[in-house]
Amino acid sequence: MIFPIFFTFFLLLSSSHASVQDFCVADYKAPDGPAGYSCKKPAKVTVDDFVYSGLGIAGNTTNIIKAAVTPAFAAQFPGVNGLGISLARLDLAPGGVIPFHTHPGASEVLLVIQGTIIAGFVASDNTPYLKTLKKGDIMVFPQGLLHFQVNGGGTPALAFPSFSSPSPGLQILDFALFKNDLATELIAQTTFLDAAQIKKLKGALGGTN
Amino acid sequence: MIFPIFFTFFLLLSSSHASVQDFCVADYKAPDGPAGYSCKKPAKVTVDDFVYSGLGIAGNTTNIIKAAVTPAFAAQFPGVNGLGISLARLDLAPGGVIPFHTHPGASEVLLVIQGTIIAGFVASDNTPYLKTLKKGDIMVFPQGLLHFQVNGGGTPALAFPSFSSPSPGLQILDFALFKNDLATELIAQTTFLDAAQIKKLKGALGGTN
Amino acid sequence: MIFPIFFTFFLLLSSSHASVQDFCVADYKAPDGPAGYSCKKPAKVTVDDFVYSGLGIAGNTTNIIKAAVTPAFAAQFPGVNGLGISLARLDLAPGGVIPFHTHPGASEVLLVIQGTIIAGFVASDNTPYLKTLKKGDIMVFPQGLLHFQVNGGGTPALAFPSFSSPSPGLQILDFALFKNDLATELIAQTTFLDAAQIKKLKGALGGTN
């Protein structure tokens, strides 16, 4: 049995323009748009665009929150551009905490690989959903809701969050409020916090005003 | 010129099943799903499903924040179900404030009709975007980002936010943190706020623990 | 309490490529695509990209329809690019009318701020949905359906339509039919209108043939 050059189809396809198909590896040098980065020319795509090794390295947790988050979003991992998914790595030393934050553009599923993590989110009706997660547990945090993770044991914890977007975004509450030049008075007015409390956290986080 | 019953088309269509077309007015008694409420039977739909008068009435601002928000989301206004849009009304008495909040499911455009409003949002990189809005101004708050509105003058202010979803959601920061039974210690750990500050706001907002 | 440079996360993020996150302010000079305009470089974005003042100015209604529509779509208001929402302003002098039209790409919610407006749309099954709207009323026009607005009183009316897309499009029926060079005979054949009627409207609207 012999198959000569046979599909008219393939002749047509190969004589056509580079097609928008299969994947769209991020080309960081071309313009980006609401749907993501522009696509790398197919001829320049290699398997390494689809593989990312940065999550294999523990983040540095010798900091005040004893925690580190290492993202593999479209901005770091070009292969996920346009594909509706991304990952990150979360290291929590004993006592470590990822303070209240949201992902404006994605839901998250957290997978615990090592240690114990107390995780929680708060729904729009202010109900908190809290759980102590053990190795192998997963927990979903619906898009845009405030949530946190805390090391729940005396040993280092390791977890991997997955996101429903290649660019989930991350807004950390304390940073949004205190790590900029928003006037203390305005923050007080819009959070009901005391001015002294605000100034204390601005000082700690490097905010001004 | 005479047009007898002419389109085979219409005979077919009318002999078919109630079709999923044009609109899907919310039927609050049937199950809802990820895309919204079930659709009311076409025969039961009237023009009043597409009109809502609740935003014509000023909200009651005789409260501690001197402000009121009146929603016309899919849960109140059945005609917008499935159509990717909804509105609300915002009344701000002098000194009124809508404290920091997010809409997990929608971007917002605020339209100022009366008075002056100081509005702002904070981006993921912690940059604040602030503006004093006058009558006729509009400002967009991208999906999921923390934002606020404050009456910027000595007279009542009136504004109408539009949302890119029939169910934008609303998470008010202070309520999410303090108006529930989250343990003070856990909040302290995940917000860096002092316990005294937390207890004070829990007391004011009706939270416990 | 002191927070040294602490999140590995942020070091990583800031050393990365400009990310597709939060918002995508329109860059009118770069290519656009099916999802909207390309994004402005983050460093060039200012609060003024998110605020638009053009709707604060009454449109000029000294014209034959005694009406004016002022859009704040992505083409005018760069901040809404990619965010699924836009607004416009509608001025109707006494006797003013926005003739039958559609928005091919969006549903609309009309908010009446002043005066009285008779609004209506026609569903696919030819049922008209009509309502006289008063100040504060809102009415939804599902995507793509023919609808109109008419000043229903003796005083000027003001309304603000919101749209479920940053680029809703607008196709005005009379303009589509008569304000171009479509042959009168072809229009007659595809609308059942009399040739004399077509020629009269072509003359009024500047059409030819």
Add this chain to the structure above:
Amino acid sequence: MIFPIFFTFFLLLSSSHASVQDFCVADYKAPDGPAGYSCKKPAKVTVDDFVYSGLGIAGNTTNIIKAAVTPAFAAQFPGVNGLGISLARLDLAPGGVIPFHTHPGASEVLLVIQGTIIAGFVASDNTPYLKTLKKGDIMVFPQGLLHFQVNGGGTPALAFPSFSSPSPGLQILDFALFKNDLATELIAQTTFLDAAQIKKLKGALGGTN
């Protein structure tokens, strides 16, 4: 080589709830929602849900427009529910015409199988795009824009439109305007047509008022 019952996977899957996967054949008796009809129970699905023979039968063109449209939308063809696509059949006798209409919920590609068809659409800027299509030609009509098809020869024409939605909708201009009880005066005001013209078409199409 022998493969015993081997995947833990499949045991788990089969012990689970009927899954939302692969397809969602319309169950016309359960509630529908913004995303389409509810899904038939998997056990009741047969190959005949995925096959439709109604387009093999010529529509009856012995009517005033000498044309017939036969739809295979989700309301007729349950297998396309939720799959983003549907078809129809278009028969045009000599002199036949499908008058100006829109599909509020889909773009259309028309495929000409027999005869000659003059087709056209009008863009938002009122530019008409017209073409005489021969056998084998395809033409795309972007979502929501006014378009028409006319038999361009002396022989019957046959074409098949495809749509980018299982429920594209169909709004025929003349029917929307004249085949209902909209007041003649209101139509005149919102279309600029003469009252006599309106009454004539109301009479022909069965409208009142």
Add this chain to the structure above:
Amino acid sequence: MIFPIFFTFFLLLSSSHASVQDFCVADYKAPDGPAGYSCKKPAKVTVDDFVYSGLGIAGNTTNIIKAAVTPAFAAQFPGVNGLGISLARLDLAPGGVIPFHTHPGASEVLLVIQGTIIAGFVASDNTPYLKTLKKGDIMVFPQGLLHFQVNGGGTPALAFPSFSSPSPGLQILDFALFKNDLATELIAQTTFLDAAQIKKLKGALGGTN
């Protein structure tokens, strides 16, 4: 009755930036992104961008599978870019076959115009759905599932598949497995096929290793 230049609206619109509306004809020379090709400048768009005549020509079936597929995807037909739909032509000589394949990015509806076609797809639970299609029949193949078409009679068959995406993609099973340099041993391990079988097909299709 005279209509002077009247809509403030149009002055605004025409003084604005080229808008993202109505359609986005593919510009093959600009970058593409996850949502498709960049848009051609409106001024360069003509009706020929919306019409494609390539499907009017029979594909060359003098090959081993006695079949030909001619695509009219966004890469060939610029007018469908961003519109969620595309078409193709399928010619099957007597004995012709389109072997098992998937479209990773779209559902398909096949329309039989001439001859008889045995078509089938296999669902995730391994159930095959098979049907012999006659002229005028349509069959839907849900997104991503393996399917095939075989000429079911002694005469040439002609069919037109429609797709729910402008870039549906096409992965032909035999080509994916055998028309490249994947090691025979690896294929054997991941398909359970015998090495001799693999080598035979690699030889026929031009694969190596």
Add this chain to the structure above:
Amino acid sequence: MIFPIFFTFFLLLSSSHASVQDFCVADYKAPDGPAGYSCKKPAKVTVDDFVYSGLGIAGNTTNIIKAAVTPAFAAQFPGVNGLGISLARLDLAPGGVIPFHTHPGASEVLLVIQGTIIAGFVASDNTPYLKTLKKGDIMVFPQGLLHFQVNGGGTPALAFPSFSSPSPGLQILDFALFKNDLATELIAQTTFLDAAQIKKLKGALGGTN
């Protein structure tokens, strides 16, 4: 400072219908639709709907492929319904293999936690993308493309795939072809495989005909 019951907003919201917001935990007893399962009544939702522990248990790999896949899709894990994401667990004993398969409804990112995995996918143009993944590596498999995973070392491997859909689907090539009653002759015709090879695999996998 005291905050009496203050937001008009909340009174309105609480007097309204159960809203479509935040999340839509699967109610397996109500109808499902194209967008997923119906939502559980908010009052019945608990934190356990958002947590799943099934991935903490190693799958049973004492089978012919020495591998096991344990899904946490919407059918098993109700909290991810409607949220665009799901996970699974993959156990590969030494010599284990997940044969060629596709996910018709999702892209996948595989995260390697233990051992070494040789993974690969084939693009539409038949190019294979292969990589040996070590602990901590992630690799993305674009939606709908054929891919496989093989234990690349002499020790057990553990990995967690994430998916861009709560119901990604899974079509295993060998099962789709051989584990059903498709006629050997038809399979031969549509795969180019020899009848003997087909019969051998049908025998091994439990297929007939």
